[in-house]
Amino acid sequence: MKHSRRGTLSALSAALCATLAFAAASHSHWDRIPDKDHLRVNPLAAHPEAAAAGALVFRDHCAQCHKADARGDGHKRPSLHNENLRAATDGDVEWFLRQGDLAHGMPSWSSLPSEQRWQLVAYLKSIQ
């Protein structure tokens, strides 16, 4: 009796661990964005030229990895025409550019002037 109860407990805790591991693995950087960033609207939204300006910033800083057409290198550097970017708010994208994902090879762009980050957001949204 004692034994089987311990068996059940360890089966339960194994299941719990598996669930937690799955939850951790399925978390992407788009899942942990603070609300105040998530809700932010592009301050350049009323400026149609922002996307074109963003394309120039992209050429200078991003194309080396994501390629001139933003379709990525087919390996670790992803295409930026994708479901994440379609689903993301302007604020989500700006937040991600500030954070980067150094562990996976995406630099942080927090040192760019914030206007250039928002131009990039306008550009990335315009190519979806």
Ligand code: HEC
């Ligand atoms: C040194 C190479 C490199 C440079 C330069 C770079 N990136 Fe990235 N970027 C990456 C990698 C690698 C990833 C994938 C990171 C990951 O898996 O989390 C990524 C991911 C992203 C994503 C998330 C894509 C998604 O679907 O989750 C965005 C958006 C992005 N980059 C935009 C940019 C922009 C805009 C610039 C220029 C300011 C830039 N990147 C410059 C390597 C780079």
